[in-house]
Amino acid sequence: MGRKVAVVGTGQTYHRSHRPDVTSREMIREAVTSALADADLKIKDIDAVVIGNMDHFESINYVDTYSIEGSGAFMKPIMKVSTGGTTGATVAIAAYYHAASGLFDRVLAVGFEKNSESDTTGAIITCSDPIWDRFSYSGAIPSLATEATAYMEQYGATQEDAALVGERDRNHALNNPYAHLQRPLTVKDIMASPMLAYPIKLGDICPRSDGACAMILAADGIAQKTASRPAWFKAVSVRHTYTWFGDSTDYNKGLVSMQQASQEAYARAGIRSPVDELDVAELYLPYTWAGLKWIEDLGLCGRGEAARFVGDKNTHMGGKLPINPSGGVISTNCIGATAMLRVAEAAIQVMGKGGKRQVPEAKNALATGFGGCFWTDVVILSSERP
Amino acid sequence: MSDWRKDVEPLTLKGQIAIPYTWHVGDVGSRFLAALRDEKKILGSRCPECGKVFVPARKNCGACFVDISEWVELKPEGVIEAYTIVHYSHPIQPVKPPFAYALIKLDGADVGFLHLIKKDLDKLKNGLRVKAEFSGERTGKILDIDSFELV
Numbered sequence: 001m002g003r004k005v006a007v008v009g010t011g012q013t014y015h016r017s018h019r020p021d022v023t024s025r026e027m028i029r030e031a032v033t034s035a036l037a038d039a040d041l042k043i044k045d046i047d048a049v050v051i052g053n054m055d056h057f058e059s060i061n062y063v064d065t066y067s068i069e070g071s072g073a074f075m076k077p078i079m080k081v082s083t084g085g086t087t088g089a090t091v092a093i094a095a096y097y098h099a100a101s102g103l104f105d106r107v108l109a110v111g112f113e114k115n116s117e118s119d120t121t122g123a124i125i126t127c128s129d130p131i132w133d134r135f136s137y138s139g140a141i142p143s144l145a146t147e148a149t150a151y152m153e154q155y156g157a158t159q160e161d162a163a164l165v166g167e168r169d170r171n172h173a174l175n176n177p178y179a180h181l182q183r184p185l186t187v188k189d190i191m192a193s194p195m196l197a198y199p200i201k202l203g204d205i206c207p208r209s210d211g212a213c214a215m216i217l218a219a220d221g222i223a224q225k226t227a228s229r230p231a232w233f234k235a236v237s238v239r240h241t242y243t244w245f246g247d248s249t250d251y252n253k254g255l256v257s258m259q260q261a262s263q264e265a266y267a268r269a270g271i272r273s274p275v276d277e278l279d280v281a282e283l284y285l286p287y288t289w290a291g292l293k294w295i296e297d298l299g300l301c302g303r304g305e306a307a308r309f310v311g312d313k314n315t316h317m318g319g320k321l322p323i324n325p326s327g328g329v330i331s332t333n334c335i336g337a338t339a340m341l342r343v344a345e346a347a348i349q350v351m352g353k354g355g356k357r358q359v360p361e362a363k364n365a366l367a368t369g370f371g372g373c374f375w376t377d378v379v380i381l382s383s384e385r386p
Numbered sequence: 387m388s389d390w391r392k393d394v395e396p397l398t399l400k401g402q403i404a405i406p407y408t409w410h411v412g413d414v415g416s417r418f419l420a421a422l423r424d425e426k427k428i429l430g431s432r433c434p435e436c437g438k439v440f441v442p443a444r445k446n447c448g449a450c451f452v453d454i455s456e457w458v459e460l461k462p463e464g465v466i467e468a469y470t471i472v473h474y475s476h477p478i479q480p481v482k483p484p485f486a487y488a489l490i491k492l493d494g495a496d497v498g499f500l501h502l503i504k505k506d507l508d509k510l511k512n513g514l515r516v517k518a519e520f521s522g523e524r525t526g527k528i529l530d531i532d533s534f535e536l537v
C-alpha cells in the first residue's frame with residue numbers, strides 16, 4: 001500500500017478549435033502556470049513531472065523534452081506516458097504512482113493536444129493493428145458505431161435517446177468558461193445532422209480541440225498544508241485489452257474493460273452502490289451512445305435501463321448523479337488532455353472550485369478515461385482522506 | 387506591451403514528411419495470408435489451454451499467455467455479430483461509401499473477424515448468415531477476401 005495522495009491544484013487552457021497564437025509548449029505553460037497558481041506553489045516546489053499526448057498527433061516524438069519550457073521540467077525528472085485516448089488519465093495515474101511510491105512529494109501531471117495540427121483520422125488510425133485491422137477500421141467512428149448498433153438492437157434504444165446525452169453535455173458546457181463548444185445543441189439539431197456511420201451522426205461525436213490541462217498532486221502530510229480541501233485519490237484502476245477489434249470487447253455484453261476497472265475501483269474505495277455514494281461523474285464519453293451503454297457498464301443503472309435513467313434527468317445538473325458538469329468530451333476534446341480533464345474536473349468538484357458548474361456538496365467523484373480499442377482508466381476522488 | 391498582438395499575423399508552416407512504413411507479418415500471419423491467396427482458405431488457430439479458436443490465426447493466446455501450434459481451417463461462412471454502415475468518405479477507407487464494416491463470427495471461431503459488406507446494406511441485421519467472396523486477384527492481404535455477402 002502506497003502513501004495517500006491528493007490533487008492540490010488544477011489548471012487548464014481556454015479550449016479552442018485552433019490556437020495559432022501559441023505553439024504547443026507555450027500552450028502547455030498556460031495550463032501549468034494556472035495549476036501552480038491554483039495550488040499556490042512555485043515551479044521549484046515540483047519534484048517530478050509526468051506528461052502525455054497522443055502519439056503521431058503533432059509529430060513531435062520527444063514531448064517530454066520538447067515541452068520543457070512549458071512544463072517547467074528543466075533539469076527535473078520527467079517522463080512521457082502515452083496510452084491513446086486514456087493518455088490524460090494514465091498520466092494522472094502515473095503521477096499518483098510517483099507520489100504514492102514515497103519517492104516524490106509534489107508531482108506535476110500534464111496532458112495536451114493540438115488536434116488542429118494533424119489529420120486526426122490519419123493519426124487515430126495508428127491505434128489500429130497495422131496488418132490486420134487498419135485496412136478497414138478507419139478512425140474512431142466505425143468501431144464506436146458498431147458498438148452502438150449492437151446496443152440498439154439489444155435494448156431497443158433510439159437515436160433520440162442517445163441524442164439527449166449530447167444535448168445534456170452541450171448544455172452543461174454553457175456553465176464552463178473553458179469549454180470549446182459553448183453553443184447549445186438540441187436533440188432535434190443532432191437528429192438533423194449528417195449521418196457518418198449509422199447510427200452516429202455529426203452531432204453525436206466529439207469535436208477536435210486545442211488545449212492543455214495540468215494537475216498538481218501532493219503526498220499525505222503535504223497535501224493538507226497545500227490545499228484547504230484536497231481531492232484525495234480513493235482508487236485508481238487500469239484495464240487494457242487486445243487491439244483486435246473482433247476480440248477487444250464483447251459488443252453484446254458491454255464494455256468489458258470498463259466493467260472490470262470500475263468494479264475494482266469501487267471495491268477499493270469501499271463503494272457498494274455507486275449511484276448513491278457518488279456525487280458527480282466526469283466520464284470520457286466521446287460519442288452520445290457511450291452516455292447510455294457505458295453508464296450501464298459502470299453500474300450506474302441496470303442493463304438496458306440507461307435511456308430511461310438519462311431520460312428521467314438523473315444525470316443532468318440537479319439530478320441524482322450529475323454527469324459531465326464541465327460539458328464533457330462532446331464539448332471539448334484536446335485528446336491528450338481529454339482524459340486528464342475528466343480527472344481534473346472531478347478534482348475541481350471535490351475541491352468546491354466549480355463556479356457555475358459546481359455540484360453542491362460534492363464529496364465523491366468518479367472520472368473515467370477511454371481509449372481506442374475499448375480500454376479503460378478509472379479514478380475515484382474524495383474530499384475524505386481515505 | 388500587449389498592443390503588438392493586434393498587428394501580428396499568426397503564421398503556419400506545412401509539414402513535409404510522409405513516412406513509408408513497412409510491416410513484417412511474421413510466420414504465423416504469413417501462413418494465414420498465403421492460404422487466403424493460394425487456396426482461398428481461412429485459417430484459425432486453437433489455444434491448447436482455453437480452447438479458443440482465433441481468426442486470423444495467432445501465435446499465442448493473450449489471456450492464457452501460452453504458445454499455439456494447432457491450426458484449424460474455418461468455413462468461409464458465419465454470422466454478423468455487429469456492424470455499421472459508413473456514409474462519410476475518407477481517403478484511408480478501403481472502398482467508397484456506403485459500405486458496412488462488420489464483425490463476423492465464422493463458424494467454428496470464438497472471436498469476431500473484421501471485414502466488409504458491400505451489398506444488401508438495407509437488409510443487414512445482427513445474426514444473419516454471411517459468406518466470404520474471394521477477390522479475383524489475390525496478393526496475400528486481408529482484402530484477398532473481397533467482402534462478405536448475405537447467404
Ligand SMILES: [Zn+2]
Nearest residue numbers: 433436447450
Ligand atoms: Zn487461451
